[in-house]
Amino acid sequence: MRAAVIVGLNVHATLPAVLAALPPGLPTFVVDDGSAPPLTAPAGVTLLRHNKNRGYGAAQRTGYQAALAAGATRIALVHGDGQYDVGDVLALLDALDEADVALGSRFLAADGGAVIPSWRRLGNRALTAYARRRLGIQATELHTGARAFRAEALRALPLEQLSDDYVFDQQVLVRLAVAGFRFAERPARARYDASVQSISLWRSIRYGLGCVRTIRRGY
Secondary structure, eight states: EEEEEEEESSSSHHHHHHHTOOOOTTTEEEESSSSSSSEEEEEEEEEESSSSOOOOOHHHHHHHHHHTTTTTTTEEEEEEEOOBBBHHHHHHHHHHOOOOOOEEEEGTTTTTTSSSHHHHHHHHHHHHHHHHHHHHHOOOOOOOOOOEEEEHHTTTTTTGSSOOSSSSSHHHHHHHHHTTEOOOOOEOOOOTTTTTTTOOHHHHHHHHHHHHHHHHHHH
């Protein structure tokens, strides 16, 4: 069973369009990470709420655990603010025919990642290059929110031990790479406008340092 996990905080304006872009009947789990007022979702969508904001990693954990419990075998992560093209993210589910983890790279998109703000693009490339050297992951971007997993890969992770914050993303990939899971990569278009949520420069620096520590440790 294929499924989509949508994470979001205060994405009231963008969530309806994201949901409308999903194929009819696709099992969908929306994780509301403490929005005020709470998010709503149409019938047929599973809405999971955190009473307070617990963090991007915690929201993913909640969604993955719910999807796995429902019997999902392939799970795509979708952002409730619509930053990544939903069609490109769902295409990652097909890439799992040949891999355990599929990543959507903004650098493989038609604009070559030009949409990414310059300072983020520089940091992204540097951290990706470091991880490639240390871990042998052949990918153009390891700091993408567009990703999909086979259930076996997610079940191999100690999800409860991972960060509640943004470095959760890197912890997941590093652990799966060290464990020998197979990676695939596909293009993923993204946009940056007023409706897209992004972290501050200071939190980005913290994230980068957390990624370096995670890569050096290998978990």
